[in-house]
Amino acid sequence: MDPIARGIYERKLAGSAKTQFEIRRAQGKPEMTGHNHIDKSMINRILIRATNWVGDGVMGLPALGAVRENFPSSDITVLAKPWVLPIFEAHPAVDHVIPFQKGEGVLTGLGEMIRVIRLIRKEKFDLAILFQNAFEAALLAWLGGVRFRLGYNTDGRGLLLTHSVTRDENILKVHQVQYYLAILRAMGWKAKGTDPSLHVMRENREKAMNLLSSEGIRGGEYLIGLGPGAIFGNSKRWLPHGFARIGQWAAERWGARILLFGSSKEREICEEVTREMGHAPVNFCGRTSLGEAMDLINCCQLFVTNDSGLMHVSAALGVPTVAIFGSTNADATGPRGSPSRIVRHDVECAPCLKSECPTDHRCMLSIEPEEVWKAMVALKKELE
Numbered sequence: 001m002d003p004i005a006r007g008i009y010e011r012k013l014a015g016s017a018k019t020q021f022e023i024r025r026a027q028g029k030p031e032m033t034g035h036n037h038i039d040k041s042m043i044n045r046i047l048i049r050a051t052n053w054v055g056d057g058v059m060g061l062p063a064l065g066a067v068r069e070n071f072p073s074s075d076i077t078v079l080a081k082p083w084v085l086p087i088f089e090a091h092p093a094v095d096h097v098i099p100f101q102k103g104e105g106v107l108t109g110l111g112e113m114i115r116v117i118r119l120i121r122k123e124k125f126d127l128a129i130l131f132q133n134a135f136e137a138a139l140l141a142w143l144g145g146v147r148f149r150l151g152y153n154t155d156g157r158g159l160l161l162t163h164s165v166t167r168d169e170n171i172l173k174v175h176q177v178q179y180y181l182a183i184l185r186a187m188g189w190k191a192k193g194t195d196p197s198l199h200v201m202r203e204n205r206e207k208a209m210n211l212l213s214s215e216g217i218r219g220g221e222y223l224i225g226l227g228p229g230a231i232f233g234n235s236k237r238w239l240p241h242g243f244a245r246i247g248q249w250a251a252e253r254w255g256a257r258i259l260l261f262g263s264s265k266e267r268e269i270c271e272e273v274t275r276e277m278g279h280a281p282v283n284f285c286g287r288t289s290l291g292e293a294m295d296l297i298n299c300c301q302l303f304v305t306n307d308s309g310l311m312h313v314s315a316a317l318g319v320p321t322v323a324i325f326g327s328t329n330a331d332a333t334g335p336r337g338s339p340s341r342i343v344r345h346d347v348e349c350a351p352c353l354k355s356e357c358p359t360d361h362r363c364m365l366s367i368e369p370e371e372v373w374k375a376m377v378a379l380k381k382e383l384e
Contacts, residue, residue, distance in 0.1 A: 054309025
């Protein structure tokens with residue numbers, strides 16, 4: 001058996017790190033913390049395991065920038081799933097990106113893990129910083145032979161980390177931007193609380209302009225982007241009817257061109273918005289890569305969206321953003337980086353953080369189009 005595959009197999013046979021971690025604690029042995037010293041002069045190559053979700057990836061950008069600030073001469077590589085790579089490809093803190101294309105099948109997944117572990121070994125990274133909380137992230141760094149491995153002690157992976165940061169109740173109450181920065185602060189490293197800032201690839205900018213031109217959109221037109229979806233689940237989604245109404249009003253009252261955005265999984269939602277609007281929007285849902293969507297959103301004067309990855313993209317690009325919140329907590333995942341307005345109702349069951357509402361979805365259904373329109377008008381006036 002391949003030695004890497006054997007290592008994965010034997011690790012599973014030995015029992016999960018979670019079980020071993022609990023035994024270690026029960027025996028009264030000291031838990032590893034994120035306060036052990038690392039000599040920065042020994043760190044030449046750094047591996048960052050990014051999160052798998054677009055919004056989390058954007059909220060982790062200030063921490064990524066802080067890594068560069070602490071290690072200005074080190075070579076920094078980001079390991080991430082292909083669909084989030086555009087967030088990092090043009091970022092000035094990043095030297096290289098590695099796509100992690102692990103599939104759902106056992107054999108496909110194992111083969112990709114072996115490929116990535118070999119690559120990590122070949123690159124001889126000195127430090128791995130794991131923004132992703134999964135056990136697998138620590139396993140890859142451990143089997144890849146990375147000397148120092150830093151991250152939260154989640155998912156039972158504490159024994160695989162050389163520097164394990166305790167995730168307590170207090171850190172779960174702060175904004176996600178601070179959540180990722182806290183990993184570095186636990187080491188005593190500089191970690192300023194800046195807002196996320198996205199950078200776009202030049203070739204994607206050119207593709208975006210061509211896409212707009214092909215849809216008959218001329219330079220200088222007032223563009224409003226709408227993000228009516230949310231991958232997390234229905235509980236985060238305002239009604240398509242509401243998005244159609246505010247899009248219709250913007251077209252009639254402001255002469256705006258409306259652009260719809262979302263993934264291929266959200267096509268049905270965007271098609272419903274399109275059907276209900278009298279002024280047909282340009283529906284880019286499922287037609288663009290994330291990189292292309294980023295640059296199209298960057299062309300907008302205003303973006304209206306649910307709490308979603310595209311909300312964070314818009315804000316990090318500096319596009320004025322109106323965000324509609326229901327089941328999630330705006331204090332923890334609200335837009336950062338641009339002028340913004342949040343529309344939400346105080347209901348007793350929110351934020352529940354559930355993907356599907358178990359009752360009557362009052363947090364979203366009680367929000368009227370007029371309320372969102374009012375927020376759009378106020379934000380537009382603020383910027384004039």
